[in-house]
Amino acid sequence: MTELAIETRGLSKQFGDLTAVSGLDLEIPRGEIYGFLGPNGSGKTTAIRMLCGLLTPSAGDISVLGLEIPRDAEQLRRRIGYMTQKFSLYDDLSVSENMHFMARIYGMARSAARDRVSQLLDRYSLGSMRGRLAGAMSGGQRQRLALAVATLHQPDLLILDEPTSAVDPENRRDFWEKLFDLIDEGATVLVSTHYMDEAERCHQLAILETGHLRKHGAPQDLMEALAGRVIEIEGADLRQVKERLLRIDGVQSAAQQGLHLRILMAENGHTGDAAISRLHQELAGEELRIHVGKPSLEDVFVACTRGEVR
Numbered sequence: 001m002t003e004l005a006i007e008t009r010g011l012s013k014q015f016g017d018l019t020a021v022s023g024l025d026l027e028i029p030r031g032e033i034y035g036f037l038g039p040n041g042s043g044k045t046t047a048i049r050m051l052c053g054l055l056t057p058s059a060g061d062i063s064v065l066g067l068e069i070p071r072d073a074e075q076l077r078r079r080i081g082y083m084t085q086k087f088s089l090y091d092d093l094s095v096s097e098n099m100h101f102m103a104r105i106y107g108m109a110r111s112a113a114r115d116r117v118s119q120l121l122d123r124y125s126l127g128s129m130r131g132r133l134a135g136a137m138s139g140g141q142r143q144r145l146a147l148a149v150a151t152l153h154q155p156d157l158l159i160l161d162e163p164t165s166a167v168d169p170e171n172r173r174d175f176w177e178k179l180f181d182l183i184d185e186g187a188t189v190l191v192s193t194h195y196m197d198e199a200e201r202c203h204q205l206a207i208l209e210t211g212h213l214r215k216h217g218a219p220q221d222l223m224e225a226l227a228g229r230v231i232e233i234e235g236a237d238l239r240q241v242k243e244r245l246l247r248i249d250g251v252q253s254a255a256q257q258g259l260h261l262r263i264l265m266a267e268n269g270h271t272g273d274a275a276i277s278r279l280h281q282e283l284a285g286e287e288l289r290i291h292v293g294k295p296s297l298e299d300v301f302v303a304c305t306r307g308e309v310r
């Protein structure tokens, strides 16, 4: 049986009348990158804060690295690295001052801290800017510094809340390479995102919406489960075709993407060739090319967060 880094049962959080997280059952294996994928307000940050022991659940049980949370939160703090959504370092301290300051907070001895800081400056390409104020760094540089600080004490579990929101695609790619390096060294990573391309890089994913777990699994498996349900249509006057499509029973969604329409058929509706015949029938009179498309993670997301059958 795979050892779990995080396990929750019925995890819930209520803010007054609002249910931010509802009955979350999670099993996150050690040694993997696990993603929380969800739109704004879906409960990702709230769930993460409960897992870190920063917020008390309204209901449910949490075990992180074998510790009972929130009871053992103090012990957990030394074993996790947490990168919050906002840049939480000191703008008026330099790169190396920020790192040494955090090393003191983690209780590292002076010489061990010196060695570790120097190693991380090198690893995250921050050596040449060690004296620069954090407030004067670019988005990508700040994020590398935040990751260096979150991993100073070599945590077993790294929790990253939308870490790449302010970062360009190249820096995002580099950042993910660094996460895979950490996995190779035995760490576990939990990362929240609303970017599909990032979610696709995770070993496993939980898709959240309005505090509920809608689907979970390996991105590839989630996409394969939609085989035959994604249909692409090319032709003229796609705006009007889309309007007609949305009135057809069994069409869950239709969206224009460049020169074609991307259709998601409902779970219990027609799929593959049967769906193509049905759409040709329903759209008789239009000059259209209709074929089966390859499911993407965005299709998975739409399929499990927008109601099932129209």
Ligand SMILES: Nc1ncnc2c1ncn2[C@@H]1O[C@H](COP(=O)(O)OP(=O)(O)OP(=O)(O)O)[C@@H](O)[C@H]1O
Pocket: 015, 018, 019, 020, 038, 039, 040, 041, 042, 043, 044, 045, 046, 047
């Ligand atoms: N301290 C709080 N008091 C009241 N409501 C809160 C509090 N924290 C979060 N919420 C609400 O809980 C819901 C979930 O918020 P949360 O920040 O967990 O979502 P999220 O998926 O992380 O979104 P985002 O991507 O925007 O950060 C939202 O409706 C939010 O307004």
